[in-house]
Amino acid sequence: MKKLKPDKQGYYGEFGGAFVPEMLYPNLYELQEQYESILQNSSFQEEFKSLLRDYAGRPTPLFFSKNLSKHFNAQIYLKREDLNHTGAHKINNAIGQVLLAKRLNKKRIIAETGAGQHGVATATACALLNLDCTIFMGEVDIDRQKPNVERMRILGAKVVAATSGSKTLKDATNEAIREWINNPVDTHYVIGSVVGPHPYPDMVAQFQSVISQEIKQQLKEKTGNGHPDYIIACMGGGSNAIGAFYHFIDNGKTKLIAVEAGGEGVYSGKTAATIALGKKGIIHGSKTYLIQTEDGQIVEPHSISAGLDYPGIGPVHSYLHDTGKAQVVNVTDQEALDAAFHLSKLDGIIPALESAHALAYLHKMNLKERDVIVINLSGRGDKDMLTYQKFV
Numbered sequence: 001m002k003k004l005k006p007d008k009q010g011y012y013g014e015f016g017g018a019f020v021p022e023m024l025y026p027n028l029y030e031l032q033e034q035y036e037s038i039l040q041n042s043s044f045q046e047e048f049k050s051l052l053r054d055y056a057g058r059p060t061p062l063f064f065s066k067n068l069s070k071h072f073n074a075q076i077y078l079k080r081e082d083l084n085h086t087g088a089h090k091i092n093n094a095i096g097q098v099l100l101a102k103r104l105n106k107k108r109i110i111a112e113t114g115a116g117q118h119g120v121a122t123a124t125a126c127a128l129l130n131l132d133c134t135i136f137m138g139e140v141d142i143d144r145q146k147p148n149v150e151r152m153r154i155l156g157a158k159v160v161a162a163t164s165g166s167k168t169l170k171d172a173t174n175e176a177i178r179e180w181i182n183n184p185v186d187t188h189y190v191i192g193s194v195v196g197p198h199p200y201p202d203m204v205a206q207f208q209s210v211i212s213q214e215i216k217q218q219l220k221e222k223t224g225n226g227h228p229d230y231i232i233a234c235m236g237g238g239s240n241a242i243g244a245f246y247h248f249i250d251n252g253k254t255k256l257i258a259v260e261a262g263g264e265g266v267y268s269g270k271t272a273a274t275i276a277l278g279k280k281g282i283i284h285g286s287k288t289y290l291i292q293t294e295d296g297q298i299v300e301p302h303s304i305s306a307g308l309d310y311p312g313i314g315p316v317h318s319y320l321h322d323t324g325k326a327q328v329v330n331v332t333d334q335e336a337l338d339a340a341f342h343l344s345k346l347d348g349i350i351p352a353l354e355s356a357h358a359l360a361y362l363h364k365m366n367l368k369e370r371d372v373i374v375i376n377l378s379g380r381g382d383k384d385m386l387t388y389q390k391f392v
């Protein structure tokens, strides 16, 4: 577990760091200096844990799926992050960072969102903890993701349209950063995955690590052994994956598998399979693998699931991949859809399209009957009904 910590400059091996414009140095420096002591503080931990328990609904169950186990002839458990308040693991990080912002005496929260899931989680935490909330979202995404935009507004957040460039996530990110530079004293910027400049990847990983802490304890209660043979999680930026892996890294037994979005196929030109295609570079303030052209331009990614539609991965995952501590695989849009419908019929759980990528990989494994597999079911499928309707 210790080995997962980045160094003082935020590096996991050669990945990570903080590559930001000079005007952001004061904001980041404050966070870098303070986040660790705030997170270690016992009254912070107490407040965080009690909100995770009584507000978000943790611990989420670890469900032994008899039906999946029978189908795949192995021992298959689902970690039910879909049962969290707001329907996914993102609330763990949103609550953590908004609490942290309060300890830093910030009055105001900003965040960027693509599909709107992180925006909804952040707006939720801000409503609960009484902080002013502004969410930046590309104009195109505002059109595509109406229900989440309405949710944010009902929760009291201001949704600001990013109207430059492709009017999607990266443009919303630019707007949020500009806003942060202009308001360094009273504003905290909540990033939604283990991406961005140091200390975000480590901070978000720590907030999400509650997932693997619970898995270990719950599996021990159920089987007498807290260490499964495999943990499988989908990977966009990688926050649910690192949360599910955190307490199992280097345990000498558990194989950690992160599943990227293959889109229409790794070589189709419509993919978000970062490790399969990516080269080292800098994206959103950290050094990591990303999908880029020969001359270093970021390539527009594609995935059927909005949450995996990202051209990079968190630096910690580049490190885990390069050191062989985790394995990165990919499945296609179609395989994810099939897996989502399969689980819906088999177990009565409609998963998020993102989570369905993790499930789909089960179909490609060579499992033994005694293998214990935990799938991190990162979210529920309500938000994906429009897509599911088209294919069912």
Ligand SMILES: *Cc1c(COP(=O)(O)O)cnc(C)c1O
Binding pocket: 087, 088, 089, 090, 117, 118, 192, 193, 194, 234, 235, 236, 237, 238, 239, 240, 241, 307, 308, 352, 354, 355, 378, 379, 380
């Ligand atoms: C946002 C999201 C993801 C992808 O983000 P990670 O940081 O890679 O976890 C995965 N699943 C669900 C349900 C999401 O909402």
